[in-house]
Amino acid sequence: MLGLIPTLSFAQNLTDGLMMPKKTFCTGFMYMHDRWTDYWEGELKRDNGNIGHVTTQSLTWVGTYGITNKVNVIAMVPYVKTKASQGTMSGMEGLQDLSLGVKYNFFRKKFEKSAFSTFAVLNFSTPLSDYTPDFFPLGLGTHTTNLSYRLTAHFKIEQGWFVNASGAYTWRSNTTLDRPSYYDGNEFVMSDEVKMPNVFDVFVSMGYHKGPIQAELNYIQQNTLGGGDIRRQDMPFVSNRMNMIKTGALVMYYLPAPRGMAVRGSAHYTVAGRNAGQSTTLMAGVLYTIKFDKNQ
Amino acid sequence: MKNKNIYIITFLAFAFVLGIVSSCDKEVELSETLTPLEPASLDEDAANWAPIDANAMTIEKIVNVVENSTPKVFNPPADITSDAYKAELATIKDAQSKLTKEQKDIIEYWSGGGVLRWNQILRGLVARFNLPPAPKADGSYPAPDAENPFADPNFPFANPPYAARAYSYVSVAQYEALKAAWHYMYQYNRPSPYKNDSGIQSLMPETDLPSYPSSDAVLSGVTAEMLKLLFPAAVEEITLKAAEQRNAALWSGKASTSDITAGLALGKSVAALFVTRARGDGMGAAGGNKALWQSLADGAIAKGETPWISLETPKRPPMLPVFGKVKAWAMTAEQIAAGRPAPPPLTSSAEMQKEVDEVKWYADNLTRERLAIVHKWADGAGTYTPPGHWNDIAAEYIRDANYSEVRAARAFALLNMALHDAAVCCWETKFYYFNPRPSQMNGSIKTGTGVPNFPAFTSGHSTFSGAAATVLSHLFPSHTDYFQSEADEASLSRLYAGIHYRADIEVGLQQGKSVGGFTVAFAQTDGAE
The missing domain is CATH 1.10.606.20 (Vanadium-containing Chloroperoxidase; domain 2)
Incomplete structure (x- = not known):
């Protein structure tokens, strides 16, 4: 995995402009397949015969619950598995990070034929296993505890067309290696602790959402606010300045039966990056919505 | 009403967490901190300790270089009552009267011990240069070139054998240079400036070690010369660090300008002997x-x-x-x-x-x-x-x-x-x-x-x-x-x-x-x- 928070591409619920109604629980599983061959070593695009294609697969449990119509709680638990097609390096697998978010629809304005809403999301994530942060590009993640502040604006017209824009600032804790010193790309540090730069992301989408159908095109940009570049022929390092721009499409469809059952699929491609793999990401999932309050 | 409470709690939670995050300190805790060195013994007899490689350097050899070069590597020190030396003391007093925070930090850094500091710096250099060359488009690998060290690939590729040799040359040359310093320091017995003038403070722990030639300057000279041979692409940071070490000796009241000039010359002369050894040790053909x-x-x-x-x-x-x-x-x-x-077991054997x-x-x-x-x-x-x-x-x-x-x-x-x-x-x-x-x-x-x-x-x-x-x-x-x-x-x-x-x-x-x-x-x- 040579991208930081790939959860973004399937953490649709954190970035979109939709809310689960009160006492409604939506849950399901998402399968993701991400693969890259070329990557950016700093800003130099290259491939590497010692890793070939790097494939990351994950299976993520997701759950969203409506505490009220305006406050939702969103949880995710991914199991991640990595593999390189060439070379001798061992792949990794294991539970990655628990993500727990609160989404608050703090403003809503209805016009005659349209509606505008804004959302604030506070998301917390923390490792669920003691996977190593020191095995990029085949590690499972950064092994940091993260806190994201996200603001989202959503505008939709009566016919079902919408635009959605979201941005977040993610604070990341430092991470700890199993070794007593390291070179972070800029300097030699005599410590097992790595200072982790924070991350900023932007997520913009436009599409159609009416009845059982939701379809959108989206743009995702993630920038690490600091960190060193991968040096020439060096291995990537956990605190590298990993930046990327991805574009993609997502479709979600509520099946006529059984009631409450939906399928979701998406595809993304990395169009630009720095210290990141040029990945193609495919995702497919099944979601089921349960209403606990029959009166609603 | 209940909903309203939830919104207030949500809002407060957002604000509270923001407070925690913004007050978090991300500075990492460094290991191997050094405190000002206060040696348990001065090892006055160190010049008599046996040389590691008598073919490369002995006290007799370096004395011969010092005395018989034209001009001499350095001359015996001027008397501490001379006007020239008094002028040097005045320079130190002047420098100490206007030390900046940055200069005080440099003194503190080097007071941890020059040998330990250079060892840390050397480890950093090895880590920085320990990268294998990237393959060329035709699948071949370029060799790092000592004559063009800034090119891709950088010279050197400080892999384990290269690094082992580098650590050894720097350490052995430092050791032999300090023994030579000890030889002359106890020959001339010139005390440190802070002992000669009560107006000069000692900003590092006081010792009875004589100061001509300055052992810090010897160390800076020998180390910088060895490192320039081994890590030529790092010449800028090496020379800056070496100059810092000499400045710290001066500003701290430990050494005068003439102590430092003599020490630097002696350190470089010892380095020259080990550079000669290094050029003929077989590494070029390895x-x-x-x-x-x-x-x-x-x-x-x-x-x-x-x-x-x-x-x-x-x-x-x-x-x-x-x-x-x-x-x-x-x-x-x-x-x-x-x-x-x-x-080892034959590759075709059952044992293998x-x-x-x-x-x-x-x-x-x-x-x-x-x-x-x-x-x-x-x-x-x-x-x-x-x-x-x-x-x-x-x-x-x-x-x-x-x-x-x-x-x-x-x-x-x-x-x-x-x-x-x-x-x-x-x-x-x-x-x-x-x-x-x-x-x-x-x-x-x-x-x-x-x-x-x-x-x-x-x-x-x-x-x-x-x-x-x-x-x-x-x-x-x-x-x-x-x-x-x-x-x-x-x-x-x-x-x-x-x-x-x-x-x-x-x-x-x-x-x-x-x-x-x-x-x-x-x-x-x-x-x-």
Whole structure:
């Protein structure tokens, strides 16, 4: 995995402009397949015969619950598995990070034929296993505890067309290696602790959402606010300045039966990056919505 | 009403967490902090301690250089009552009256001990330059070029043998230069400026060490010259650090301008002797050439063995195949050949198959605990290498022993000459037998760290660790158990990682201990103990 928070591409619920109604629980599983061959070593695009294609697969449990119509709680638990097609390096697998978010629809304005809403999301994530942060590009993640502040604006017209824009600032804790010193790309540090730069992301989408159908095109940009570049022929390092721009499409469809059952699929491609793999990401999932309050 | 409460709680939670985050301090806690050095003994007789390589440098040799150069390297000091010296004292007073925060930090930094500081800097340089060249589009690999060190690839590729040699040259040259400093300091007995003028403060711990020539300046001169040879692309930071060390000696009231000028000249003169040794020690030919690489494979095939093959794509030439012929410090070429371990199991033997199967089992059962051990000791590309790791381990013990600078330099010199000799012996063995890595014998063996690009038998980590633990156990006998257990763990980490057979690590550890024994034998009779 040579991208930081790939959860973004399937953490649709954190970035979109939709809310689960009160006492409604939506849950399901998402399968993701991400693969890259070329990557950016700093800003130099290259491939590497010692890793070939790097494939990351994950299976993520997701759950969203409506505490009220305006406050939702969103949880995710991914199991991640990595593999390189060439070379001798061992792949990794294991539970990655628990993500727990609160989404608050703090403003809503209805016009005659349209509606505008804004959302604030506070998301917390923390490792669920003691996977190593020191095995990029085949590690499972950064092994940091993260806190994201996200603001989202959503505008939709009566016919079902919408635009959605979201941005977040993610604070990341430092991470700890199993070794007593390291070179972070800029300097030699005599410590097992790595200072982790924070991350900023932007997520913009436009599409159609009416009845059982939701379809959108989206743009995702993630920038690490600091960190060193991968040096020439060096291995990537956990605190590298990993930046990327991805574009993609997502479709979600509520099946006529059984009631409450939906399928979701998406595809993304990395169009630009720095210290990141040029990945193609495919995702497919099944979601089921349960209403606990029959009166609603 | 209930909903309203939820919104208020949500809002407060957002604000509260923001408060926590914005007050969090991300500065990392550094290990190996140094406090101002207060040596337990001045080691007044250090100039009489035996030279490490009498062919390269003895006190007689350097005295001959100092006295018989035209002009002389430095002259005897002016009297402390002379106007010239009084002017130097006035300069120090002036500098001390307007020290900036930055200058005070520089004094504090260097008060931790010049030998320890340079060792830290050297580890950083090795980590920075320890990157293999990237392949060219045609699949070949460019060689780093000492005459064009800033190009891609940078010179040097500070891999383990290169690093072992670099640590040893810097440490040995520092040690011999400080002994020369001690010779002259006790010959001239000029006290430090703060002893000659009560208006000058001592901003580092006071000692009775004479100051002509300044031992700090000697150290700055010898180290900078050695580092410029070994890491020419880092010339800017090296010269800045060296100048900083001399300024710290001046600003702290420890040395005057003439103390420093003489010290710098002496340090450079000693470095010149070791640069001459380094240019003729065989390193220039250690990379071999295409014909030699092929002959290694042909030789193994002729013996009925499966030859080592690079596991990189594209295939990379082996790392420094002729490093085994580089001059050692405490061993002769004959002793090196005589100490070469008996051969590993034949590649076609059942015994070898058993060894491969054991590696396969560890590779397939890499627990988190074992992975942590693998990564603790990996010391691969982009790190200070296993010799650097042992310098890292040694530094705390040398610091805590409150050694004088010359005795600290001796400790690092002993450690690093043993590590260099371990590199020579191990590489001699590796390229004598040229046997394959486990992943070559069984392609399904996936590893917990990169597979080094040279033959397996014997394990470099094990040889380095055996040698280092032996020398450190001699220097700090009450910590023998710790050093030995670290060496055992470093050695086993290579089996856990799936990159070495058990024979490589067990024989390598023994080989290292025997190599370390040569250095210990020197240390027992050099007059310092």
